[in-house]
Amino acid sequence: MGMQMAKSRPGKRDLDSYTIRGTNKVVRAGDCVLMRPSEDDKAPYVARVERIEADNRNNIKVHVRWYYRPEESLGGRRQFHGSKELFLSDHYDAQSAHTIEGKCIVHSFKNYTKLENVDPEDYYCRFEYKAATGSFVPDRVAVYCKCEMPYNPDDLMVQCEECKDWYHPACVGMTSEQAKQLADFVCSDCLSEKKKSQNTYAAFPLSNGKVEPKRQKR
Numbered sequence: 001m002g003m004q005m006a007k008s009r010p011g012k013r014d015l016d017s018y019t020i021r022g023t024n025k026v027v028r029a030g031d032c033v034l035m036r037p038s039e040d041d042k043a044p045y046v047a048r049v050e051r052i053e054a055d056n057r058n059n060i061k062v063h064v065r066w067y068y069r070p071e072e073s074l075g076g077r078r079q080f081h082g083s084k085e086l087f088l089s090d091h092y093d094a095q096s097a098h099t100i101e102g103k104c105i106v107h108s109f110k111n112y113t114k115l116e117n118v119d120p121e122d123y124y125c126r127f128e129y130k131a132a133t134g135s136f137v138p139d140r141v142a143v144y145c146k147c148e149m150p151y152n153p154d155d156l157m158v159q160c161e162e163c164k165d166w167y168h169p170a171c172v173g174m175t176s177e178q179a180k181q182l183a184d185f186v187c188s189d190c191l192s193e194k195k196k197s198q199n200t201y202a203a204f205p206l207s208n209g210k211v212e213p214k215r216q217k218r
Helices: 109-113 176-181 188-201
Strands: 005-009 012-015 017-019 026-028 032-035 045-055 060-068 085-096 100-108 122-130 135-137
Touching: 026 045, 032 060, 045 085, 045 100, 060 122, 100 109, 109 122
Parallel strands: 085 122, 100 122
Antiparallel strands: 005 012, 012 045, 017 026, 032 045, 032 100, 045 060, 060 085, 122 135
16 A cells, blocks of 8 residues: 655644545545445445544545435425525535545536536535534525425526526426427517517508607797
8 A cells, every 4th residue: 555654633634635535546535535424334434534634554544525325404304496406505524535436526516517427426516515503505506497495406597598598397287398399489478478579560550651740848
C-alpha cells in the first residue's frame, strides 16, 4: 500500500493518499467514497474524505463528512428527490480506512442533469443538510409544473413551447409514451391565452379594413 508522508502530529501523521484494499483505486482528500454499511442489506454510506491519517501502528483513519440519503433525513424521501440524490451534511466523523469499499462521484445538480448515462457511481447533491435541525440550504428551490414540485431528474418532463415552463406528462393528462412522441407541447394556460388573443384580435372590423383615428374634441 503506497503511502506518502505529509505534516505530522505526535504519534499520528497525515497521508496524501490511501489505496483501497484489493484494488488499485487511490483515495485522496476531497474524493467521495462508498463505505461499508453497518448492516449488510443497506446501501453503502457515502462520504467526502476530508483528511487521511495514520497512527504509529499504521492504523489508517479517514476523517469524513457524511452525505445523507433522503430517507436518512428528518423529512424523509419526498416525491421530487431523485434516486441518486444525496445531501451534504454537517456531520463529520472518523472511520477506519478499511471500511472504504469504492469511490464515487457526487456531481452538482446541473452537471448531473447533463450526463448522457448515469453510472452506478454517479450521484448528485443540490442541498446541504443540517443534521441537528433537519434544515436544508438552500431552503427554497425553483418549482415546476402544476404540482409545483422541484425538479426530479428521474422524471420525464415536457417543456411548453410558449412559456418555457416544464410539466410532468401525468399532470397535463398525458402518458409518458404520448409525451415522448410529441413534437410540440403548449400548456393549457398558454393555449387559453392564445384563444383569448385570437378572439379579441378582430373585434371591430371596419368595412374598408382601416381603423379611423378618433378625432379629438377641442
